[in-house]
Amino acid sequence: MGSLIINKVKYFGDNYFYESPDLHPGVNIILGDNGSGKSTFSYFIEYALGGKIKPFTDDDAEGRYSLILNDKNNYVHLDLSINGIAYSFKRFINSSDIFIDQPSGTQSFPLDRKSASFIFSDWLLEKLEIPVFELYLGGSHWYFNFNDLFRLLNYDQNTEPRKIYKAPLAENFVADSIIIRKSIFEILLGISSADYFKKIDKARAAMKHRDLAKALWENFTANHEVNGDFEKLSLRKTEIESTLATLEAERKGHLKENTTVDDKMGELAQVQSILVDLELKLSQDRVAIGALENEKAKIDILHAGLVQEIAQIEKIIFTHEKLDLFAMELCPFCMTKKDVVEGYCICGSKFNDDDYEKFVYNANEYKDILSHKQKSIKAINLGKAAYEDDLIEKKQRIEQNTLLWEEYTLKLKNIINTAEFAGNSTVVDDLNDRIFKLKDELLKINYGLKNSTEESRLKKDYEDKNKIFGAAQASLNKAKEEYNKNNANTIAQFNQIYSELLSKSSYQSHEAYIDEDYMPFIDNREYKANSSDVPKRLMYYFTMLALSLKLNSVKHPRFLLIDTPEDSGIDTDHLNQNLALLNNAVAFGKQPDGSIKEYQVILTTGYGKFPTEFDEFVVERFSEKEGNFILKSRSASHDETNKFPDNKGFHSHE
Template sequence: MGRLAIRRVAYNGQKYYFESPYLNDGIIVLEGENGQGKSTFMNLIYYGLGGKVSGFNKRDKEAENKHNEIYYDVDNYVELEVTINDKNYELTRSIGDSSIYIVDSEKKVIETCVYRNKSNGDTTVFSDWILEVLGVDVFDIVQGTKKFKLNMTDLMRLIYHDQATEVDKIYKIPDNENFLSDSLEIRKAIFEVLLGEIYNDYYSVLGKYKIKLKEYEKKEAVMDSYNEFLAEILNEELGNVAHIKTIINENEEMLTKVTIERDIARSEESNASEILKEIDFERRKLNQLQGNMEELIHARSSVEQSTEKILYLIDGSEKELYEIEKIRFVNKKLKLFTPNTCPYCLREVIRDKDKCICGCEIDEEQYEKFFYTDQEYLEILKVKKKAIQSLSGLLNKKNKRLQMILNELEEYNHKINGVRSFIQDLAKDITSDYNSAYVKKIDDRICEINSNIIEYRKAEELAQKRENIAVEVTKLRNQIDGLKIKVDSYLSSAREDMLVKKKIFSEIYLDLMENADKNCYAAYVGDDYMPHINMNSYRERSASVPKRLMFFLTMLIMSLKNNVNYPRFLMIDTPNKEGIDKINLIKNLEQLSKAYELRSDPSTLFQIILTTGTGTYPESFKKYVFLTLEDDNLLLKIKTK
């Protein structure tokens, strides 16, 4: 990542204005009493960088904690002069507007939009612009059905140490707080992108993989739905396109031959002896069809009888199941039936083992089999239900078989009627000079072939669509397989890199915590990238101040020692919270000077903007103070007419 530094902060409206002096590199301090405008200064910077400040939102009439001087001002805007990678830019954002206008070093004006969902194709998203200038790839984060891009304001959660966030939460509260934006996965992604050299590539490829995987799953679902659709409209399995084209060609060749045969038949005179032979052939054909139809009628009768028997068995089993359920219920509620109950008076009887109530010798197991526990009743019910399910499955098979027989009977009936009609037409041609019956049959055959060709062309279209979907599914599967390999490769390298980074981070963090908190003896960052102090033992609330502050400082120091994405820029807004005393707070703030000491190269530049109470900082920081707000010297000044 490149380097970011704020050089000048300005606010202008019809009623109020403010303009800061030039802001240097290193540690710079704005001191002032409560209510003088320290947090306002930080909010102006954050707002100018595309962040959301609820007190500035003029469109929210019900907004709490309105910043009255800004909320009710007119024609007001924030202007920042920033340095990114040694290039100067001017950023201007009107209060209540989602546009940020950028003037680069060549005086070129770029219009950007803060909110991605309000940006059209012609307007650049501000976050995309600044991340690109800083050298961070803009990639998609996919969680479940949600897809969004990691924005600059997400990364600012570990760059802007604000005052509103509870100190034990570490990360700044997201601008749009919900279970997704503040999920563990998102927080880990922010940490990994800021400090991991390879994680940026990993998340970029991971986002592409998840998007492509969703495309694949969606297309695969389309394929499954299409196959179900084909199964419903077709009586048999649909062949592939090549096979269907072969059948179409065969039918077209057959159509040509039959058409020629019809032309020949039209030109020939009828022959009585040939017609009689044809009639005899058709009668034999008729007999064969009728014989087949009788076999089908017999099969239909057999299946119908079987179906009736199955229905009878299902009905009996369901009644038996109902009776058993009633018996179980009564026995469970009233405890009527036990091996030691008199069947006449229903009183409890003291019975000797292997003796009946009447005193006769019995087999205990044989005796008890007429009495069941609740668990045994459940097992009996389970067996009965399974039997009913088996019978229902068999019934479905019989119904399908019956439907097939009925369809075949209808087809045979149609063929028989056709043969009978043809025999009648042939009989008429015996006394005629024209083969009308034969020509009519050929015409019917031509119609049938044409109809088949039309059906096969429809089938070809359906098969082509199926194959197109299959090609897309295969293509997407190959793409996700390739991306998965890349994801695994990047993840393996990124984990190795992050393992080293976590070790270095924990060492720096421990050193800072031991200097900032006299009671700290153990500090490290866990797998969730959250700080763990003194093996997670109970600490007083004020101990959370150094815990959070040193975490942010460690992030900055990591960027001064390694080539990572953290922008060597840190904002710290009045860390005087949770009842921490002034002495300990100053001791905490002293650790900020470690940024000078621990950087790998003395020429490496950084910027820490600190706002704090008047005099609430180490004596050595006096030279870093660029502005003091006290008495009537407020941050926002009233314009004089």
């Protein structure tokens, strides 16, 4: 199944920056004092993966991250590998879009499903080989996003350990309901087979379609008179049509013997006038269509140009931080640091904001330009749609007028051919009566045939949909058997690993397994101190990692982010004892040949609050005492400013 490995974490802004050391598969430990930036490191990862970080929003009532919120032109940049393929994610602060740099080029995806049918989460789940899963909750419809699954990939310090699952983004009774949590667990462990649930939806839809078809059929037969003898009606229709043809030919022959032409001339002139008017309208519409098509071609050219510009700007947004050729702090010739007074050029000349032109923009300005271009292309799309609507309308009018022209042309021919038929007689009246009666009978027969045809169609539609439902139900029953069989095996292995890990943890349990809601049931629910909630939750996450390493059916991407698991008053010795069991969890996941699949665990913790055997896994250190915080000020030193460019554009006097 899919794997996720974080390679590097970056933050860039006008005032602050951060770039992590290279991270690697396996265990990566981020050390730090309280307040030095451990949780910020985790925030950056979650934010770049599409999560909502409350301190990064101005409306957070619990506390805002002012250094980041007051920074300008700032974003988080994540280098990572998915199934061994390198990608880069870039997300601006307070942005609902994520830019992805991938081998095929740069793309941007929205985070909100309301703004697009295919969003960032869909892209990420597709790469991780996890189907986009839908759940129907009564009248509600729930799409599972990567953020939902991340609730069992991220052991965060803001969620009470006794709750197991990370708190949802939207804290309401639906988002944190039992059925949602069970579905997250099932999707990650591959026991909630997407194929099985799709078959459930397919069977439900088939049953709904069958019931609707049956209701339509029964309603039609109840409200319409249906003559089931279709062949008899058809035969009688053929007889009447033959008789009518004979009678009408006889009437026509009789009328030819009594001719006059004068009374047809007025009708002839009227039809000719209508034909001339129709030909004029057709000519005008064809000219208008030619003009519209020329204008639409120009709009298409403009649209294609804008699409190309947007693609270029998206690429620039991703690579812009690497271009520092025109920083105002450096001389463009000797590239040495030069103190420049605000409002003065490098040459020393004074200028106002209105006296210069920007040739290179900062990343945030490029993002604004992109937004403007995207709005422009929306306006162009509206223009294209308007032209297309006008073209469709005029083509439809031409089609309608062409049919009218053909109709009146035929009518004109008939008037000319029948101009001589003006006579009348008793014989003609008798023929007219017989023709009228036969046409009345033919009308009733046609109505009966129509009802019989419609009834047969509705009946066949019901029978076909009933067969489809039967096939869908049989397929569902077969999938359910397989589903239950696979689930029992996976759950049994989960219970075995979880029970063994928890017995070796500071919890020191005797028996542990998960109940029907996949929640821990330990030692018959005997009371334990609050500190026992840490191993109970941590071993749950370790067990899922172990199963992802062991079983190919598990969808879990073999990634864990553990942020400061020192909650509920647990002491350091017990914390270290529990963290050391990560090695046991990985050992459970060994393949039959002794190999271990690639995985990654990122642990943020305090100094001394991790097992000593994990010393070699420390990749980053923060310290409040030494003033080494995660966010580095750009104004701290000249060297740091050069190493992490601030992307200010070069300016020229006008």
